[in-house]
Structures are given as C-alpha cells and as structure tokens.
Amino acid sequence: MKALFSKDDIPNDWQELLGDYFNSTDWQSLEKNLQSVLDLDPNTVRPEPRNFFKALKLCPVNSVKVVILGQDPYHSPGLAQGLAFSIPAEIAVNSRTFPSSLRNISKALALEGFGALHNGDLHDWAKQGVLLLNTALSVKLGEAGSHTNLGWKSLIDMLITALVKQKPNLVWMLWGGHAQSKLPLIESGLGQLVLQSSHPSGLGVYKTGRPFLEPGGKVSCGHFTKANQWLIDHQASPIQWVDGTWTDLFS
Template sequence: MPAFSKDDIPKDWQALLGNYFDSSDWINLTSNLQAALDVDPTMIRPEPSQFFRALKLTPVDSVRVVILGQDPYHTPGLAQGLAFSIPENIPTNSRAFPSSLRNISKALALEGFGRLPNGDLYAWAKQGVLLLNTALSVRLGEAGSHSNLGWKSLIDRLISGLALQRPHLVWMLWGGYAQSKLAFIESGTDQLILQSSHPSGLGVYKTDKPFLEPGAKASCGHFTKANAWLKQHGKEGVIWVSAAPQTALFS
C-alpha cells in the first residue's frame, strides 16, 4: 500500500519548513492523505512518489521564479507533480492538451519566445522555476477534491518561508487560488509579484488583469518581466522555450 511521510520531502525543504512537522497541521495532513490512499490509491493523482516532485527538481537555493497552480490535473495521464506540466508525449494539437498550457504557449509566442514544443515543463523546474500547486494531490475526475485534506498549511509554510529566505524572487500568481497567497509573499524582501487571471478556458480574458488580451492580441508580459527582473538582480533569465528535448537539456 502506498505510504506518505516526511522523508518524501527533500532535506533542504524540510529545513525551510522548520518545526512544521511537529504541528497538528502536519499530523492532520498525513492522516487524511493516508486514509485516502488506503481507500483506493489508483484513484489518486499524481502517484505518491510524485507528490513532491516540484521540490525535488527545484532545490531551495536554486529557486528564482515561483508559479503557483491550483491542484494537479484530475484527468488520467496528465498529472506529474509539477504545476501546469504534462507528459512530453501528449501532442499539442490533441484534445488532452490542457487549455491552460495552450494559453501559456500563446503568451510565450506573443512575447517573442516562441511556442512550447510540448507540455512538459521539466526544463523550467531545472532552471529554478518552482512549479508548485496549492494542493499536491487530487482524486481522478474530481477537481479540488483534496483541497480540504490539509495541504493548505504545508503550502502556506513553504511560500512564506521561501519569501522570507530568498529575496528578489519572481512570483506569477494566475487566478484567485494563487492570489490568495499574496499576504505570505508580501512578507518577504523585494519580491516581484505578477498577477493576472488564470490561463485556463475563457477565464484567461477575464478580470482587469487578463492573462491574454481578448482575441489573444497581447499577453500579460509575465515571462518578459520575469527575465528583466532576474537580470536586474544579477541572475540569468529563464530559457522559456527551447527546441531541444526537455530531458536532454539536463541529462
């Protein structure tokens, strides 16, 4: 039976969380999540070994940009432990390719970076882009189904700890779930906070800060602004689009 423990979290992230593991919040999360796994682990996505993949691929000291998602994809074959990311082998023109990724690709093209060759954002994670969902698991076919299991306390501690420990980060907050974490981020030093509507579906055009302008005539400019900020603070910009296979870049 799949299990879930503190040891699944990398040591550097454990250190960032401090005494969180002694709290009732951690006990509540582990108890609720293990109960869900005990009922039917085949219905939980991603697999438990992938719950903390974002933290494993992006160590604390390498974080430069944080993109907050809501929860993992609840459609079979998509969730892989990175916010917004899907397996490389899913064609960009298939119905399985999420609308959020289509619109992210449109924004990148409008900003001059080109379109994503596929939906696997592994290369972003390896460059210091933390792709973190606000809940790290979901039940197949039920969006938001694990948002009440106790993930909130863990993610809130990760966000606040990161903002306090790492100055000059870029935060991309797309939609209400991500923007609900604003107070934790603002407690940090000199953070660039970029906000817009969520890139999925028709919501991409809504709010007074749309991710894409109606008709996809322009983007919110977040990817360009992020690189400008990083360079301003002596860091390299992110290679948002590369023609090389994602895994080959860091093999």
C-alpha cells in the same frame, strides 16, 4: 505493498526550510488524511504518491528564482506529473487532452517572442529554478479540488512564508484568484516581484482587469519577459522558457 505518505519524501533542504512544522498538529492531520485516502485506493490518486513533491525535488531551495502557483493537479487520467501546469511530452499540442491553460501559456510565450512550447512538459523550467507549485499536491481522478481540504493548505502556506523570508528577489506569477489569495504571505518577504493576471485556462484567460491574454489573443500579459528582466536586473540568469530563445532576447 501499500503506498505511504511521509515527510521523508520531501527533500532535506525543504524539510530544513519548514523547520518545526513537522511537529505541528497541521502536519499530523495532513499525514493522517493522506494516508487514509491512499489506504482506501491509491490507484485513484494523482499524481502517484512518489510524485507529490516532485516540484521540490527538481527545484532545490537554493536554486528557486521564479514561483508559479497552480491550484491542484490535473484530475484527468495521464496528465498530472507533480509539477503545476506540466503534462507528459508525448501528449500532442493539437490533442483534445492538451489543457487550455498550457495552450494559452504557449500563446503568451509566442506573443512575447520566445516561441511556442514544443510540448507541455515543463521539467526543464523546474530544473532552471522555476518552482511549479500547486497549492494542493494531490487530487482524486475525475474530481477537481477533491483533496483541497485534506490539509495541504497548511503545508503550502508555511512553505511560501518560509521561502520569502529566506529568499529575496523572487518572481511570483499569480494567475487567477486562488493563486492571488496567497499574496499576503508573499508580501511578508522582501523584494518580491509579484505578477498577477487572470488564470490562463479556458475563457477566463481574457477576464478581469488584468487578463492573461488581451481579448483577441494578440497581446500577452508579458509575465515571462518581465520575469527575465527582473532576474537579469538582480544578477541572476534568465529562464530559457522555450529552447534557445532567451539568449537572443536578453543578451
């Protein structure tokens, strides 16, 4: 049975948000391109097609509080889950395969007083209203950025534009130039908190005038604390970034 790409994989609430986008030539092009890739060899595509829209499935429109934009899924075997930055819990934090971006996210959380991540699985963030959205939802194994030109941009841009129009007071974490390129779309909405820094991966974490971690790694950009304070100020419950930490910090 061949893998299929269909709008039916997108939850109804997100389909409604996207409106008549599915009648557009942009959607038809994406649908055609993805199906061609899957027909060629679905085993080289990550995440598995059933997980392309996991971020939307775990985080309904009405529950979104925070949006973290990634670029495309991990292209190494065994990592991509359909959630930006998230990896399976069984991958040890001291493993060589544990991504540097997650390692630095964990450092930032610890510096902000939340404690370090116990593992790299961020499903619990999604269930609390953190939309972990990549700007391309698929990739070919071993080839970073390989699916960015298949048409994902039109879908993600439309989703961002529609989301900010429907939901005021969201928090957006834009790490790195690629995520920050979506700023004009986000600014079309009302009351959005935009937090920007360098990308948390590799040495880039310390670069730019707004580093994710300050050189020396002893000060964080403070995004997780700022996000929770914003949510509290707008009568929303803060995110429990690491088990059992937000209550003490924000009660």
